[in-house]
Amino acid sequence: MNREDGDDSFDYLFKVVLIGDMGVGKTCVVQRFRNGTFVDRQGTTIGVDFTMKSLIVDGKRVKLQIWDTGGQERFRTITQSYYRSANGIVLCYDITCKQSYESLERWIDDVSKFAAPNVVKVVVGTKADLESERIVQVEDGEQLQRRHGMLTFIETSAKENTNVDKTFYRLAETLKRQHDAGMSIESQIEGIRLNSGSTPVGGLWQKYESCCRY
Amino acid sequence: MKRARGIVALRIPGVSARLTDDGDDQPTDEYIPGTLAIVEKATGVFIEWTPQGEDECGWVLADEDSGHTIPSLSPKPVDASSSSSLPSSGPLSPHSRLRFSVDVNDLSSFKNVEPKKGKKGHPCIRLIAKDGTNYVPLYFLTQSTKDFIDVLQRYVTLRRSAREHQLVLVVDEKAEALAQSLSTLDQNGDIMGRFMHNPYATAMTGLSKITTFVQDQVIPAILDSDAVSQEEKIRAMRELRTETDDTRLKISREADFEVVTQLELPPRPDIFRESPVTQAVWSSFKHSDGSFDQAKSHHMMMNVFRGGVETELRKEAWKYLLGYYEWSKTPAENEKKRAKLEKDYLRMKGQWTSISEDQESRFAKYVVRKALVEKDVARTDRTLKFFAGDDNPNLAMLHNVLMTYCMYDFDLGYVQGMSDFCSPLLYVMGNECDAFWCFVGFMQRVHANFEKDQTAIKVQLNQLRDLLMIVNPKLANYLESHDSDDMYFCFRWLIVWFKREFSFEDTCKLWEVLWTCQPCPNFLLLICAATLDRQTETIIENKFGLTEILKHVNDLSMHHDLDEMLTSAEAIFHQLSASQDKLPMHICEHLALGDKSVVGTPSGDEDDE
Numbered sequence: 001m002n003r004e005d006g007d008d009s010f011d012y013l014f015k016v017v018l019i020g021d022m023g024v025g026k027t028c029v030v031q032r033f034r035n036g037t038f039v040d041r042q043g044t045t046i047g048v049d050f051t052m053k054s055l056i057v058d059g060k061r062v063k064l065q066i067w068d069t070g071g072q073e074r075f076r077t078i079t080q081s082y083y084r085s086a087n088g089i090v091l092c093y094d095i096t097c098k099q100s101y102e103s104l105e106r107w108i109d110d111v112s113k114f115a116a117p118n119v120v121k122v123v124v125g126t127k128a129d130l131e132s133e134r135i136v137q138v139e140d141g142e143q144l145q146r147r148h149g150m151l152t153f154i155e156t157s158a159k160e161n162t163n164v165d166k167t168f169y170r171l172a173e174t175l176k177r178q179h180d181a182g183m184s185i186e187s188q189i190e191g192i193r194l195n196s197g198s199t200p201v202g203g204l205w206q207k208y209e210s211c212c213r214y
Numbered sequence: 215m216k217r218a219r220g221i222v223a224l225r226i227p228g229v230s231a232r233l234t235d236d237g238d239d240q241p242t243d244e245y246i247p248g249t250l251a252i253v254e255k256a257t258g259v260f261i262e263w264t265p266q267g268e269d270e271c272g273w274v275l276a277d278e279d280s281g282h283t284i285p286s287l288s289p290k291p292v293d294a295s296s297s298s299s300l301p302s303s304g305p306l307s308p309h310s311r312l313r314f315s316v317d318v319n320d321l322s323s324f325k326n327v328e329p330k331k332g333k334k335g336h337p338c339i340r341l342i343a344k345d346g347t348n349y350v351p352l353y354f355l356t357q358s359t360k361d362f363i364d365v366l367q368r369y370v371t372l373r374r375s376a377r378e379h380q381l382v383l384v385v386d387e388k389a390e391a392l393a394q395s396l397s398t399l400d401q402n403g404d405i406m407g408r409f410m411h412n413p414y415a416t417a418m419t420g421l422s423k424i425t426t427f428v429q430d431q432v433i434p435a436i437l438d439s440d441a442v443s444q445e446e447k448i449r450a451m452r453e454l455r456t457e458t459d460d461t462r463l464k465i466s467r468e469a470d471f472e473v474v475t476q477l478e479l480p481p482r483p484d485i486f487r488e489s490p491v492t493q494a495v496w497s498s499f500k501h502s503d504g505s506f507d508q509a510k511s512h513h514m515m516m517n518v519f520r521g522g523v524e525t526e527l528r529k530e531a532w533k534y535l536l537g538y539y540e541w542s543k544t545p546a547e548n549e550k551k552r553a554k555l556e557k558d559y560l561r562m563k564g565q566w567t568s569i570s571e572d573q574e575s576r577f578a579k580y581v582v583r584k585a586l587v588e589k590d591v592a593r594t595d596r597t598l599k600f601f602a603g604d605d606n607p608n609l610a611m612l613h614n615v616l617m618t619y620c621m622y623d624f625d626l627g628y629v630q631g632m633s634d635f636c637s638p639l640l641y642v643m644g645n646e647c648d649a650f651w652c653f654v655g656f657m658q659r660v661h662a663n664f665e666k667d668q669t670a671i672k673v674q675l676n677q678l679r680d681l682l683m684i685v686n687p688k689l690a691n692y693l694e695s696h697d698s699d700d701m702y703f704c705f706r707w708l709i710v711w712f713k714r715e716f717s718f719e720d721t722c723k724l725w726e727v728l729w730t731c732q733p734c735p736n737f738l739l740l741i742c743a744a745t746l747d748r749q750t751e752t753i754i755e756n757k758f759g760l761t762e763i764l765k766h767v768n769d770l771s772m773h774h775d776l777d778e779m780l781t782s783a784e785a786i787f788h789q790l791s792a793s794q795d796k797l798p799m800h801i802c803e804h805l806a807l808g809d810k811s812v813v814g815t816p817s818g819d820e821d822d823e
Contacts, residue, residue, distance in 0.1 A: 009319035023589035041596040047706040049768045072630035074666050078705050
């Protein structure tokens with residue numbers, strides 16, 4: 001393998017952020033995808049944290065930096081600072097909780113204020129295994145997706161491992177292709193500006209070297 | 215897909231992960247035996263650790279074949295279109311989640327801790343990734359870490375940190391190359407030479423036009439290079455910043471800005487923790503009638519501060535520390551107060567338990583609040599035996615206390631994090647009424663953390679930054695230059711008083727120390743500063759940025775040493791206290807230094823003189 005480039009462990013890096021009301025199961029979705037496990041009674045998330053997951057899309061190594069956020073509304077000002085440079089947003093609601101569905105409008109407002117305009121959005125209805133307690137219908141989710149021009153709507157169950165991986169794969173694939181098509185240049189630059197960490201976020205690593213001066 | 219198996223370059227059995235269990239009531243330090251390996255694969259070279267009894271060889275392969283999602287950083291093929299529903303993973307051992315595989319190219323550094331001379335113990339390695347992730351500490355039980363490090367060196371260049379001996383850095387060849395090109399620039403242009411010699415004058419006279427260039431390109435590079443002293447770097451950063459802003463420049467010249475950043479604090483004294491206060495010691499501070507001797511109150515608070523209290527004493531001591539019982543009253547008087555408050559509790563509890571379902575249908579605000587409490591109670595400290603299992607009556611008690619608190623303070627209601635504060639109180643008190651009134655006392659101190667505008671948290675974060683500027687300007691400046699001086703990465707520490715960072719037992723110990731308000735009311739901030747201080751070299755030498763700092767700080771959870779944090783925080787307090795006349799006013803205010811009224815007065819005591 002090529003040892004000259006110190007950072008050749010991936011070709012793309014995308015930042016994906018999960019948001020939505022508290023208790024909809026954001027952490028469970030992340031845990032399922034990241035570790036393949038389901039922990040019932042996952043502790044509440046305070047603040048923000050992220051995990052990395054590597055995938056291969058179209059033969060390229062794509063790293064997803066998946067950000068899990070606390071759903072408590074009043075802590076948003078803190079969490080926002082970490083998701084403003086996101087490439088993808090997963091908006092979550094609980095299919096058994098009307099309130100969490102209705103709150104999505106506010107979360108979407110947040111996204112439009114703090115994320116790049118071309119951020120890829122996905123809406124996810126969680127806890128799909130609780131069919132008997134369903135309150136939010138599939139059509140409601142679809143409607144929301146269409147109304148806000150989101151990439152896709154999908155219902156998942158972290159407990160039964162339904163559609164969780166699919167959601168992230170779909171997102172990764174779209175982000176990569178969008179990036180390849182050069183559509184995300186803007187957000188890339190935004191990503192560099194706002195995220196001056198040593199791990200630049202938002203696309204092809206090598207391209208950073210040429211388009212930005214360090 | 216046999217390519218995934220790879221060539222095993224090194225395999226060391228007898229490398230155990232150490233789990234600091236956060237769940238159990240009893241603190242357990244558990245070693246989990248396993249195997250450490252360095253494996254060359256088509257996709258890269260990986261450092262992998264697998265717990266014993268699990269298929270270590272080719273487990274990535276199995277993963278790839280079946281499409282299972284298992285804890286692995288290894289890339290795997292993806293076919294997004296066909297993966298509609300993946301089979302659920304088979305049963306994993308309880309330690310599976312600790313298994314990891316990290317690409318050597320993702321490695322930023324590792325801590326290599328050798329046991330102290332003459333002491334028992336095993337050498338330990340803790341890998342730190344470029345994204346800030348800290349992997350589980352690995353203990354080499356049967357051999358030294360030498361083989362591992364030797365083999366690793368085949369793939370990456372390693373350098374031991376000059377500033378922190380335990381830290382071994384993976385050298386980034388690109389950064390080295392940049393440092394070299396900088397020194398060339400230095401020789402040719404002499405700008406850098408002058409800049410370094412007297413950055414302020416140079417910036418003011420000649421550099422203003424190319425400030426942008428300097429800020430964007432040269433400064434970050436300088437910060438990364440070892441060529442200049444840290445103080446120069448900090449000053450250079452500051453000067454350039456002030457140079458762009460006349461007003462600030464004035465302030466920085468005239469006021470104590472410069473003085474402050476260069477303030478030399480006296481050396482940190484050695485501080486030792488003491489053993490927990492026993493029942494006998496506790497009683498020795500009481501009069502014969504059972505009330506506390508006010509003349510000895512400072513002495514007693516210092517005792518609690520230095521060692522906490524014995525587990526058996528908590529049930530009594532916490533009631534006083536949280537202002538539920540009054541120090542100056544006799545047990546009989548306090549018992550009388552308790553009886554009155556119990557009635558009060560039952561009255562408020564009745565206010566919500568009597569709401570019928572029919573009423574609920576027209577009481578949306580209440581229903582939302584109840585749902586929040588229910589959601590959080592179901593997932594608060596459930597790994598603790600005390601709250602484990604379905605239909606655990608303790609869960610109902612936690613629910614009742616929190617719901618009743620909603621009636622007690624309907625304006626605040628329930629906010630996430632409150633259940634974290636409530637759970638240890640219920641655990642120690644064992645009944646709703648006492649837990650509730652202790653909770654009320656605790657909430658008086660932390661109420662502002664949960665208020666809607668979140669000002670209080672931001673104020674604390676700013677205060678922490680100010681403190682760090684004095685205590686550790688090097689780190690403070692590093693954070694500032696990496697967009698992290700809002701200190702948001704300390705949010706979780708402050709909002710729930712380190713509840714998520716420590717085991718349950720250590721949390722109890724920390725809290726009772728903090729409740730004493732010794733040696734100053736904002737001691738929590740000093741603990742934060744001490745904790746960050748300890749991470750200085752790790753953060754700077756790994757060149758962590760905004761996200762990596764957050765990740766690193768998050769991953770420290772359950773790996774802190776409480777006694778060390780407390781002693782360092784106290785040592786810092788003494789440092790600051792000794793220099794109080796030189797400290798800027800706002801720092802003294804943050805810590806209430808020189809404010810004699812707070813010292814030695816047990817708080818929450820209504821009848822205090």
